[in-house]
Amino acid sequence: MVVRRNVIRYSLAVDEKKRSNLKTIASESYMKSETLFLKNAQTFAEAMVRCGVRYHFAYPITPATEVMKHTSVILPQYGGRMVQMESELAVANALAGCACTGTLGATSTSGPGMSLMQETISYMAGGELPCIMLDAMRVGPGDGDIVGAQSNYFQATRGGGHGDYRVIVLAPASGQEIVDIMPEAVKLAYTYRTPVLFVIDGVTCTMTESANFPEPHDYASEFDTSSWAFTGTGDHPKRYLLTGSYTHSQGEELNNHLLAKYERIKEEEQRWEEIQVDDADVVLVAFGIHGRMGQDLVSNMRADGKKVGLIRPISLWPFPDKAFEKLPESVKSMLVVEMNHGQMLDDVRLAVNGRLPVHFLGKTGGDMPLCTLAEMTAKINTLL
Amino acid sequence: MRTNCTFSGSGGQGSALLAKLICQGAMKQGLQVVMTQTYGIEQRGGDSTGYVVVSDSRIGNPLVENDADVSVALSPTIYEGCLDGSAVGGLVLANSSLITETREREGVKQVLIPASDIAVELGSVKCANIVMLGAVLEATKVLEFATVEEVLRDLMGAKKPALLEMNLKALEKGRALYLSAAE
Known part of the structure; x- marks a missing residue:
């Protein structure tokens, strides 16, 4: 039943792509640079939308709820939408479905939600699907506590789910750095076709500070996804992204391909x-x-x-x-x-x-x- | 130049608004600002504290760690915390309408402002926080007085002119009270 429901979620996200024009540009009044005084969770929301995220799938959890509250208001103005799913499992599958269409989706959650999403994130790493994620870290393990922490470093940096994979993990330290690094995050997600995960402690997420936002720019739409995204089989054979019965040799080939990509990321994308x-x-x-x-x-x-x-x-x-x-x-x-x-x-x-x-x-x-x-x-x- | 501020009161006294007004004013003047609130779970009606760091350069440490340059205590329950959380050389502004018992702490200057009484005289006890804001501005010069007046105009000018007038008076009264009390 759960599988069936998730397949439906996945299909919904794919249909969404067909229905709407994702190149919708925000109205002129939002196309300006400005200094805003926001909670950093809101700054994250504002920054990702200004950089081209048009779909945000989320389920409420302290201290990440502020992100979805903010995107639910601003995304329609950019021609996108925030979708509150019924669980983090559904969130992750909708995110994967969205990514399969070549569209940049995002999610925001905290430790317990991140754990629930791990299966799909592993599939997304295997399928080389881009997305933006936020883990607003709080105290773990288990239900832990709602106060901020950096307790998910291991989970974030070791892949998190099953298999030999990594995701790019960024840890901005201030509202301004969230804004400054977001364009790079979008570029990394598409350049390397990988999930990009932000990890920010809950204290920083709930802190309110000033940040200078440049003019919105849809970086996501600048990347050509036509060689791999689901666009209908009119001009190409059926594509597989999340599923596929690998032969032994295909399994090895996939892992070698991913390994080479991760080595390239390690060489070129270290930031400090x-x-x-x-x-x-x-x-x-x-x-x-x-x-x-x-x-x-x-x-x-x-x-x-x-x-x-x-x-x-x-x-x-x-x-x-x-x-x-x-x-x-x-x-x-x-x-x-x-x-x-x-x-x-x-x-x-x-x-x-x-x-x-x-x-x-x-x-x-x-x-x-x-x-x-x-x-x-x-x-x-x-x-x- | 960095100024650490602590604004404390009971829920409903407007300490969070006081913190936000300072932040809005700082942004108008092109300063950097960070606001944090009390960590953990607050009870409704319980004490509330807003911490604000204002600086003309990048703010590293966003926390006020018992090193407040200026602290505002609106209610008696948080007076001790404000006094202990002050930096040596810092200033505590206490709402003497409610805080009747004070104690000395070496190296910390205290100025008593009857903010709630003045606010009632001006029309509403709710503007006690703005009386304190006027005192903070006069004491620290952290922001231009005119900037905060502008913030208040932006906030309530169009919809609530009577409220704006009362708050502008409260701001000015706070400034005058600090000047006379500090002498």
């Missing part, structure tokens, strides 16, 4: 911010909210004559290994800070490969679910 690492004694490594706090930490400690640097991964997969390849000899140790009990820590240790001690400071849950700047500073002082 680096501050004053050149002569640092200790380097702080943190993403998301702790990463942006690190910007202040470095300037405060440098003002006191303490040589501290920062590496802030922006792409979590591919992990920015290159940032760790040429660390100066001055660096004596590193400190990883996360809103969890040590997940990115593993990737930093792999990147450093035993050359340096890597320390950890982490916190998850509670009224104050993250490490304060004072706590981070105190920890670094013990390492200097």
Whole structure:
């Protein structure tokens, strides 16, 4: 029954493509650059729509609900729509159906919803289908708690579902960075035909801040999907994207093809911010909210004559290994800070490969679910 | 230049609106601004705090970590929190209409503003937050006074001219009260 229902969802999404003109351009009044003061979850919604997402499938969950509330209002103005499905399973299948037509769809959820979507995301990775996803991370495991966390790093960066695959994972640290990186996310999704997953902690998602939005630009429509998308079989044989009885050799071929793509992504798409690492004694490594706090930490400690640097991964997969390849000899140790009990820590240790001690400071849950700047500073002082 | 602000009160006193008005004004002046609210689950009618960071450059740490440059305490239940959450060298503006017991903290300046009483005199106790806003602007110079007047005009000018007039008076009264109280 569930399978049947999901097949119906999938078909609905495909039909939707046929029915509507997805190149609909927003009315002139929305085609302008402006500074907005929004919750970062709303900023995510606004940014993805301005970059070409026209279909947003979602199911409410704290703290991601703000995204669908926002898209439900703005998407019709851009000729698209937000569809609230009956569950995250339906959301993921509608997203896959949408992607099969070559159309850029999106979803937003939190940890429990992300777990439910994993089967379809694995299929989308195998079928090489582009989409934009947000995991507004909160405390796990299980139902966990609704306060923000970075507890889904492992799930995000290791694929998440079954099979030998990865998805591109981006971790913007502020509303402005969400806006700035969204065009790249859309381009990555189509260039590499892959789901692109944003992971943003719930504290950052619920924070309200100013962000400068450029003029809307539909990046998604600039990519030619005619060689693979479902467009009807008028001029080509039947296409398979999500299903297919692979022979043993086809299975190997698919995996080798994906592997080559992932290697290319690892080589070309590592993103990070680096501050004053050149002569640092200790380097702080943190993403998301702790990463942006690190910007202040470095300037405060440098003002006191303490040589501290920062590496802030922006792409979590591919992990920015290159940032760790040429660390100066001055660096004596590193400190990883996360809103969890040590997940990115593993990737930093792999990147450093035993050359340096890597320390950890982490916190998850509670009224104050993250490490304060004072706590981070105190920890670094013990390492200097 | 970075200014950390804390705006606290009981639910309904308008501390969140106070925070938002500062944010809107900051944006009008081209400043960067981040607002966070109390983490965790709030009870209806319970205490509410809005934290605002205003800066002329990129805001790294978005949190106010017991280092508020200016704190507004609208109700007695959050007075202690405001005093303890102030930076050394910071300022606490307490609503002395409701906060009758105060204590000293070394390095923290306190100014008592009878905001609720003044608001009642002006027409509604609801504009106590705007009285405090006037005091904040005078004390910190974080924003131009005219900018906040403009924000208020944008917010309520067209639909509620009487409300606007009361709030503009409240803003001015808060400024005057701070000047006389701080002397």
